[in-house]
Amino acid sequence: xxxxxxxxxxxxxxxxxxxxxxxxxxxxxxxxxxxxxxxxxxxxxxxxxxxxxxxxxxxxxxxxxxxxxxxxxxxxxxxxxxxxxxxxxxxxxxxxxxxxxxxxxxxxxxxxxxxxxxxxxxxxxxxxxxxxxxxxxxxxxxxxxxxxxxxxxxxxxxxxxxxxxxxxxxxxxxxxxxxxxxxxxxxxxxxxxxxxxxxxxxxxxxxxxxxxxxxxxxxxxxxxxxxxxxxxxxxxxxxxxxxxxxxxxxxxxxxxxxxxxxxxxxxxxxxxxxxxxxxxxxxxxxxxxxxxxxxxxxxxxxxxxxxxxxxxxxxxxxxxxxxxxxxxxxxxxxxxxxxxxxxxxxxxxxxxxxxxxxxxxxxxxxxxxxxxxxxxxxxxxxxxxxxxxxxxxxxxxxxxxxxxxxxxxxxxxxxxxxxxxxxxxxxxxxxxxxxxxxxxxxxxxxxxxxxxxxxxxxxxxxxxxxxxxxxxxxxxxxxxxxxxxxxxxxxxxxxxxxxxxxxxxxxxxxxxxxxxxxxxxxxxxxxxxxxxxxxxxxxxxxxxxxxxxxxxxxxxxxxxxxxxxxxxxxxxxxxxx
Amino acid sequence: xxxxxxxxxxxxxxxxxxxxxxxxxxxxxxxxxxxxxxxxxxxxxxxxxxxxxxxxxxxxxxxxxxxxxxxxxxxxxxxxxxxxxxxxxxxxxxxxxxxxxxxxxxxxxxxxxxxxxxxxxxxxxxxxxxxxxxxxxxxxxxxxxxxxxxxxxxxxxxxxxxxxxxxxxxxxxxxxxxxxxxxxxxxxxxxxxxxxxxxxxxxxxxxxxxxxxxxxxxxxxxxxx
Numbered sequence: 001x002x003x004x005x006x007x008x009x010x011x012x013x014x015x016x017x018x019x020x021x022x023x024x025x026x027x028x029x030x031x032x033x034x035x036x037x038x039x040x041x042x043x044x045x046x047x048x049x050x051x052x053x054x055x056x057x058x059x060x061x062x063x064x065x066x067x068x069x070x071x072x073x074x075x076x077x078x079x080x081x082x083x084x085x086x087x088x089x090x091x092x093x094x095x096x097x098x099x100x101x102x103x104x105x106x107x108x109x110x111x112x113x114x115x116x117x118x119x120x121x122x123x124x125x126x127x128x129x130x131x132x133x134x135x136x137x138x139x140x141x142x143x144x145x146x147x148x149x150x151x152x153x154x155x156x157x158x159x160x161x162x163x164x165x166x167x168x169x170x171x172x173x174x175x176x177x178x179x180x181x182x183x184x185x186x187x188x189x190x191x192x193x194x195x196x197x198x199x200x201x202x203x204x205x206x207x208x209x210x211x212x213x214x215x216x217x218x219x220x221x222x223x224x225x226x227x228x229x230x231x232x233x234x235x236x237x238x239x240x241x242x243x244x245x246x247x248x249x250x251x252x253x254x255x256x257x258x259x260x261x262x263x264x265x266x267x268x269x270x271x272x273x274x275x276x277x278x279x280x281x282x283x284x285x286x287x288x289x290x291x292x293x294x295x296x297x298x299x300x301x302x303x304x305x306x307x308x309x310x311x312x313x314x315x316x317x318x319x320x321x322x323x324x325x326x327x328x329x330x331x332x333x334x335x336x337x338x339x340x341x342x343x344x345x346x347x348x349x350x351x352x353x354x355x356x357x358x359x360x361x362x363x364x365x366x367x368x369x370x371x372x373x374x375x376x377x378x379x380x381x382x383x384x385x386x387x388x389x390x391x392x393x394x395x396x397x398x399x400x401x402x403x404x405x406x407x408x409x410x411x412x413x414x415x416x417x418x419x420x421x422x423x424x425x426x427x428x429x430x431x432x433x434x435x436x437x438x439x440x441x442x443x444x445x446x447x448x449x450x451x452x453x454x455x456x457x458x459x460x461x462x463x464x465x466x467x468x469x470x471x472x473x474x475x476x477x478x479x480x481x482x483x484x485x486x487x488x489x490x491x492x493x494x495x496x497x498x499x500x501x502x503x504x505x506x507x508x509x510x511x512x513x514x515x516x517x518x519x520x521x522x523x524x525x526x527x528x529x530x531x532x533x534x535x536x537x538x539x540x541x542x543x544x545x546x547x548x549x550x551x552x553x554x555x556x557x558x559x560x561x562x563x564x565x566x567x568x569x570x571x572x573x574x575x576x577x
Numbered sequence: 578x579x580x581x582x583x584x585x586x587x588x589x590x591x592x593x594x595x596x597x598x599x600x601x602x603x604x605x606x607x608x609x610x611x612x613x614x615x616x617x618x619x620x621x622x623x624x625x626x627x628x629x630x631x632x633x634x635x636x637x638x639x640x641x642x643x644x645x646x647x648x649x650x651x652x653x654x655x656x657x658x659x660x661x662x663x664x665x666x667x668x669x670x671x672x673x674x675x676x677x678x679x680x681x682x683x684x685x686x687x688x689x690x691x692x693x694x695x696x697x698x699x700x701x702x703x704x705x706x707x708x709x710x711x712x713x714x715x716x717x718x719x720x721x722x723x724x725x726x727x728x729x730x731x732x733x734x735x736x737x738x739x740x741x742x743x744x745x746x747x748x749x750x751x752x753x754x755x756x757x758x759x760x761x762x763x764x765x766x767x768x769x770x771x772x773x774x775x776x777x778x779x780x781x782x783x784x785x786x787x788x789x790x791x792x793x794x795x796x797x798x799x800x801x802x
Contacts (some may be wrong), residue, residue, distance in 0.1 A: 015606075095601070095602065142609060143603070144600065144601060144602060144603025144607075145601055145602040145603050146602055146603030146604065147603050148603075442598065442602075443595075444594065444598075446592070446594050447591070447592045447594040447595040447598070448592070449592065563591075563595075566591065566630065569628050569629065569630065570599065570604055570628060570630075571604070573627070573628045574604055
């Protein structure tokens with residue numbers, strides 16, 4: 001029988017409970033941020049609605065983009081954009097650390113930008129703000145990085161859950177996109193946060209879903225057409241992401257020139273273009289959720305051509321807003337583009353091809369919403385649950401899964417990474433838990449130093465150092481100067497011809513036989529970098545120096561292997577818990 | 578007593594930078610004390626065992642470490658061994674079986690061989706000294722059992738018959754493992770010396786704490802010359 005003390009409520013067993021407690025708090029605070037942003041946008045948009053009617057109303061999005069960017073860049077001193085990549089980078093590279101001021105930077109920036117007509121969503125920014133909030137709470141509680149990352153994810157799930165009234169979508173987004181990890185240790189606090197946040201959001205913002213789909217029915221034939229729609233949604237997602245990156249690319253080129261490089265100018269010009277596009281059709285401005293609702297309730301009384309035009313306008317406007325780094329997220333535009341695509345697809349089947357007995361265009365609109373989210377984020381489950389929870393279309397799970405998966409498949413075929421992960425992954429900064437890259441980046445050279453390391457002083461002869469040779473089984477010696485700086489390495493196995501000859505030993509100084517061009521490893525080098533040096537040089541043992549050149553020790557290939565294996569055990573065990 | 582970074586690193590057999598990173602990342606449980614990481618030895622060993630990682634350093638049956646001076650041959654021999662309490666043993670064989678199951682042998686020899694060896698030695702003549710004390714040892718010193726002089730102490734309750742000259746059962750057993758006859762003689766004479774000390778005998782019969790025993794040992798054992 002185990003002693004009663006094994007039921008202790010300390011250490012590892014109490015940790016999940018502490019995390020749940022903190023998650024409650026983070027969830028409640030994230031809901032506050034979501035409410036602040038949602039109602040802030042509502043009121044500011046109302047306030048600006050009169051001005052928008054005036055002849056110069058098309059200038060408002062430019063002003064909003066400028067103010068939004070200035071907020072973030074000048075007042076909060078942060079890079080622009082919607083922030084989700086910054087959250088991913090914090091998780092990957094900085095142990096979940098986000099600055100406290102980040103709680104409000106993108107929140108306020110996107111509030112102004114979206115309310116004044118920037119074609120973007122609020123979900124990315126609220127996820128970023130709430131993530132920074134979770135990170136700050138963890139910092140105040142002096143938690144370790146793993147726990148800080150969990151609280152950061154709690155913020156993300158809470159923010160998304162509250163602003164969409166979609167707790168599952170929040171949880172899945174946090175697990176699928178932010179953490180890339182679904183374990184009990186992570187999913188329980190994240191869910192608790194989403195529950196609390198969503199309920200608070202429901203109480204303040206209203207208990208209905210963001211949209212309502214009404215009753216939709218479908219048959220086996222519709223499933224077949226859903227597959228086609230899924231492929232289309234994937235293609236559109238690829239087009240959409242590439243179009244944003246294209247604008248981003250152009251914007252960065254333009255910024256290289258002096259005047260245009262001034263903070264906010266490019267975003268303001270892009271905002272101006274968005275405003276002009278808005279003159280063609282006002283509903284492409286802002287989040288555009290009105291379009292989604294019209295598509296879902298089947299009263300989008302537009303011709304097929306008009307829908308296609310509207311779709312093109314929305315994509316252009318969003319590419320301009322997001323590509324110019326004006327604050328705002330990609331969730332809302334994806335949903336709008338999806339709804340338009342699906343509605344157009346359904347109308348095309350019915351009106352142009354004359355197929356009868358199919359589900360309504362609204363049915364396809366709902367599916368394509370999930371498809372676009374799945375495609376742009378390469379996160380099919382986020383798309384599925386977001387569509388389900390925001391529309392209440394629980395009867396459509398089967399075709400939804402099909403569309404989301406096919407869209408993600410097409411997206412993955414043509415895009416190496418998702419909209420969120422692109423920049424990080426391309427520069428090797430995306431490190432997912434339990435992966436090879438994670439382990440190779442976590443281990444640093446200073447952790448892998450050989451236990452025994454023999455060094456000799458420069459100026460000595462082989463005779464002087466021969467007694468050291470006798471007492472060790474090592475073959476590699478570091479040669480140092482008086483200040484302990486590395487001058488070279490001595491490989492005894494290369495010296496057999498002289499080491500046994502007493503006269504030659506006395507004649508030969510270590511300087512003359514050492515290898516002074518040996519590559520060095522820095523103490524701060526990661527295992528990945530160290531392995532590269534070993535591979536390039538073909539060496540078995542290499543010296544490790546500090547950045548100021550002082551010698552620290554040696555590392556050997558066999559030691560790298562031991563450390564790698566141990567780290568692999570430790571990191572994979574964490575995922576199993 | 579909580580361990581600091583260096584001790585934790587020693588037990589896990591990794592560098593202190595690795596332990597610091599594991600603690601920072603939250604892979605390894607720790608506490609903060611004045612900005613420094615602190616670890617519980619039991620938790621550390623559990624953590625390592627659940628990951629199939631070998632731990633180094635003293636066994637849980639180890640002596641308290643603060644009073645150990647490695648200059649004292651006997652004290653360091655004791656510190657290489659450990660102390661256990663046996664409560665279920667009824668005979669000599671049971672004592673040996675349970676005891677060897679609880680100790681870590683540093684050498685290459687396996688414990689079943691040692692068990693046979695010890696029983697064979699007892700058959701030649703009892704190792705019981707009288708006064709409830711015995712000093713079992715293999716027939717011949719053998720570096721396979723330990724490369725350095727090592728003494729294990731077992732406190733047995735209730736007393737177990739050991740064919741001692743005075744007919745009294747034993748409560749304290751000192752298992753001597755020495756690599757060479759020379760070492761054996763040196764250690765044996767020193768053990769015999771401290772066992773004649775009345776204060777030390779009282780501590781043994783009164784089941785004094787391990788800390789008290791170690792302190793008494795340290796005060797009786799002359800430093801190496």
